[in-house]
Amino acid sequence: MTAAIRQYLVITGNYWAFTLTDGALRMLVVLHFHQLGYSPLEIALLFIFYEFFGVVTNLVGGYLGARMGLNRTMNIGLFLQIVALGMLAVPAAMLTVPWVMAAQALSGIAKDLNKMSAKSGIKLLVPDEQQGTLYKWVAILTGSKNTLKGVGFFLGGVLLMAAGFKGAVIIMAVALGLVWLASLFLLGQDLGKSKAKPKFSEILSKSRAINVLSAARMFLFGARDVWFVVALPVYLHTVFGWDFWKVGGFMASWIIGYGFIQTIAPRITGNMEGKQPAVLWAAALALIPAAIAIGLAAGWSPQFVIVGGLLLFGVLFAVNSSLHSYLIVSYARGDGVSLDVGFYYMSNAAGRLLGTILSGWVYQAWGLEACLWISSGLVAMAALLSVLLPQRRPVTA
DSSP: OOHHHHHHHHHHHHHHHHHHHHHHHHHHHHHHHHHHTTTTHHEEEHHHHHHHHHHHHHHHHHHHHHHHOHHHHHHHHHHHHHHHHHTTTSOOOOOHHHHHHHHHHHHHHHHHHHHHHHHHHHTTTTTTHHHHHHHHHHHHHHHHHHHHHHHHHHHHHHHHHHHHHHHHHHHHHHHHHHHHHHHHHHTTTTTTTSSOOOOOGSSOOOHHHHHHHHHHHHHHHHHHHHHOOOOOOHHHHTTTTTHHHHHHHHHHHHHHHHHHHHHOOOHHOOOSOOOOHHHHHHHHHHHHHHHHHHHHHHHHOOOHHHHHHHHHHHHHHHHHHHHHHHHHHHHHHHHHHHHHHHHHHHHHHHHHHHHHHHHHHHHHHHHHHHHHHHHHHHHHHHHHHHSSSSOOOOOOO
């Protein structure tokens, strides 16, 4: 086993462990506050700080990664998640909304430090001429992360039933603490540390390719979350009459399947240049929310239209997301890679924040169909922006 593969496995293991706790924590918070009588919209708003601080963290985290090394930013992310879990292991009387929002803010910072470090680290482990290998490694990391996030949803429910809210967060904090200790010793020192100390002013990317891709990423993830975060769970619960466990289980299964498609995206897209599939796959995705909205307006079976449409949306969205994840790592410079990746994932977090806010507001004011039309428009914007991406040489193994 080469040193590069060993480091890839350490990075991936860190990312997997973090992702399990991230998905489980989200489900724990949702279920706990649901039991306290909070509405789905109020529960979703608990995660606003989680998304907002993701924007800030990605912007500053890329700079810190280039200055300090990605091994340090990844380990800091793991440690902050342990602290966030500890904040929730307090007596029930202290679990007020502001306290939980603060813990979620810290968890958001931890998550994006961890993700930025993992994605940036892979760039440094694969020679630049091996673009096919880079695409496959990024796809596996990205897809497995989302699959495990779905598993984390189930894990959160199981832990809540078995150990209660406080016991569940303590168990996760202890397990993640062991991973953190192992990471301190196993992760390569000064991974991703820039040879030339970057200035803080360099956190805003100056690469046209990365600026365009980042803007497309923002619209892409805004298009997903504008109907997925709040509108869809509320719709499934209120219109279909699904109980909370069925809603959570369905969405967890969707995320697991979505993650699997991401891991095999290189087989789906084939050996194509980066620009063409980015445009074509985004254009195809833009049709799905519009088709679902038309089907609902035409009076077709909502169960068939929503469930079937969501499955198709998940397949196409997974390919788009995996392709974008490869392109950012490919476009990023070798020295100071985290500056470019951090800027890109700042746009990703901004898209999630935009989608989360719009999801609650638009659904409450105009319903699910309006959310779907906005989703279609946002993906269309991503497709138009992708036209401006530079040409890439064909991906070869």
